[in-house]
Amino acid sequence: MSEKALSISPAQTRQRERFDRKSVAIAEKMLRRVxxxxxxxxxxxxxxxILRRVFVDREDASRPHGTPTVGTYCVMVPPEIIYAQGAMPVKLCGGSYTAFSIxxxxxxxxxxxxxxxxxxxxEIDAMPVYQNCSLMAVPVTCDCKKKLAGYLSQRRxxxxxHVPANRDxxxxxxxxxxxxxAFSGQLANITSKELSYENLSAAYRMMADAQYQLSRFIDLRRKNPLLIRGTFAMAVMNxxxxxxxxxxxxxxxxxxDELEAxxxxxxxxxxxxxxxxLLTGSPVIFPNFKLPLLIEEMGGLLAADETCMxxxxxxxxxxxxxxxLDGMMRALSNRATRPCTCPTFADNKRRVYRIxxxxxxxxxxxxxxxVLRGCLVYDYEYAVLEEEMGKIGVPIIRVETDYNEEDVEQLRIRTEAFLELIKYGGGQAK
Ligand code: SF4
Ligand code: SF4
Known part of the structure; x- marks a missing residue:
């Protein structure tokens, strides 16, 4: 038994057992609904x-044997650098109601x-995908991420x-x-592999293959009638x-291939x-799939999403x-920030354009x-988007949620009313 396991108190053991029961039940329920x-x-x-493996069976990420993992807390951490240096990124922004309550x-x-x-x-130390990470990478985007970075750095x-607030x-x-x-230097400490032109080029090619398949997927998602539900697409991306x-x-x-056939x-x-x-706003992270599921269970077609997952x-x-090598690093830095539609940047005209x-x-x-409760950056941008949608005649609804199931009935009623409004009021882009 590890030293850590020996030091767990009876109260922590009970908390852990509750966590095991509840978190598995919620993940199973969400997967069943999907x-x-x-x-x-x-x-x-x-x-x-893979979602079942991580959230129900509590296994680690799917990775080649012996590959260390790096927990990333934002899409602004370029995966290419991590793969180049012999590790694998896992995105760890949390969507668990049970972990939230702790x-x-x-x-x-x-x-x-x-x-x-x-x-x-x-705190609970019960999820291999979190626990096994050799390094955490936290871009300081909003205040919550800043404090999270401080909290994590005291533990591992x-x-x-630091992410620029002003891209100009x-x-x-x-x-x-x-x-x-500097991040690459920290990676070298855990993998003993320095970044080089060759390994970064190989990682570029690896991610370019993923991008190519994603662009095929995006083309297929644009078809009308819809070929794949948005909830399924969000499962793919999660x-x-x-x-x-x-x-x-x-x-x-x-x-x-299946969708093309x-x-x-x-x-x-x-x-x-x-x-x-279209679903946009704060991140939607499994198992917190209540909003995409409600939209599609109530008869809406989730045709697209503009979220960071x-x-x-x-x-x-x-x-x-x-x-x-330097040119490729600069290209990654630009790709991570310049076109990004995240509202944590001071100027964000890109988001309105993209939507x-x-x-x-x-x-x-x-x-x-x-809007996740407490997520000010996304809440700030609602008014701008509401005005823009008014100009083009597309109905928009702001939905604030938290990580629990207490608001589900209220959300169901509002979602249903919104879908009815579009059906009978005729939401058409001008
Ligand atoms: S919402 Fe913005 S800051 Fe948060 S993870 Fe996504 S891209 Fe990063
Ligand atoms: S959900 Fe919003 S407040 Fe929370 S970390 Fe992401 S951007 Fe920051």
Whole structure:
């Protein structure tokens, strides 16, 4: 028995048993609801299996034997650098209601549930995918992430990355390149592998394969009638957080092949004449799938999402102008920040532009704006988006949620009313 296990008190043991029971039950319930949605492609199975493996069976991320993992807390940590140095990234922003309730005792009341869930996982020490990480990487984006970085760094090796708030200042952007080099130095300490032109080029190729499959997937998601439900697509993207990139790429290639075959045969598409919805706002992290599930269970078609557990982290390829190691690092720094639509940047016109683009491409009829309680940065941007949606005649609803099931009935009523409004009021982009 480890020293840590021996030092666990009876109260902690009881807390741990409660955690085991409740968190597994919630993850199983969410997976069952995902499985019960109609039009589920066969090739979705491996993605749901990885979520089951991590959240129900409590196994580690799916990775090659002996590969260390690095916990990342934002899409702004470039996976290429981690793969280049012989480790694997796992995205650890938390979506667990049970971990949230434990973190709620440690964090201030108004901290966001995502950060409380991460703190709960740290306290309970029961999730291999968290516990086995050799290094944590936390970009300092909002206040909650800043305090999380401090909390984690007192407990385990942590790389704290300062992210520029203003992307127009060259010196701020230059600082982020330096942050990535410093992060690479910390990685070398755990993997004993320095970054080189060769290994970074290989990691670029690995992620380019993933990007290619993602671009096929995005094209297929744009089809009308819909070929794949948004809840399924969110499961695909969440599963990426815990899967070795080449394996995820293969699984996505198989899913794309299946969807293309369906498109050719003109069958199995989700043909219901229901409102096509865009989900945007605070991150939607498994097992907190209550909003996408409610939208689709109430008859809406979740046609697209603009969230950071969606395609945000992989959508834009790095543009390399200078084919040296430094040139590639600069391209990663630019890709992580410049096109990013996260509202933690001071200026964020990109987000409005991107959402208008998604509305056109996916023929969106209504927008659901998700705000996690305490997530000020997303809440701030609601008013801007509401005004923009007013200009183009697309209904939008702001939905504030927390990590519990107490608000489900109220959310159900509001979602249903919103879908009815679009159906009978005719939400059409001008
Ligand atoms: S919402 Fe923004 S800061 Fe938070 S993880 Fe996503 S991209 Fe990073
Ligand atoms: S961006 Fe929002 S959800 Fe993400 S850590 Fe900050 S407050 Fe929490």
């Amino acid at each position: 499985n019960e949605l109609t039009h589920r492609p066969e090739a979705l199975t491996p993605f749901l299996e 973190g709620d005792d440690t964090a201030p009341r108004d901290a966001c549930p995502l950060v409380k869930a991460v703190m709960g996982f740290e 090796p942590t790389a704290i990355l 200042r060259d010196e701020d952007m230059e600082r982020f390149v330096e942050e990535l080099y 599963a990426m957080s815990y899967t070795y990139a080449p394996d995820w790429t293969k699984q996505l290639a198989a899913l794309n 369906l498109a050719r045969k003109k069958e199995m598409a989700v043909r219901e004449n229901q409102p096509r919805i 969606g395609e945000r982290g992989l959508y834009d390829p790095p543009a390399v102008a200078d084919h040296t 208008r683009q998604l509305i056109q491409d996916y023929k969106i009829q209504g927008v659901v704006y998700h």
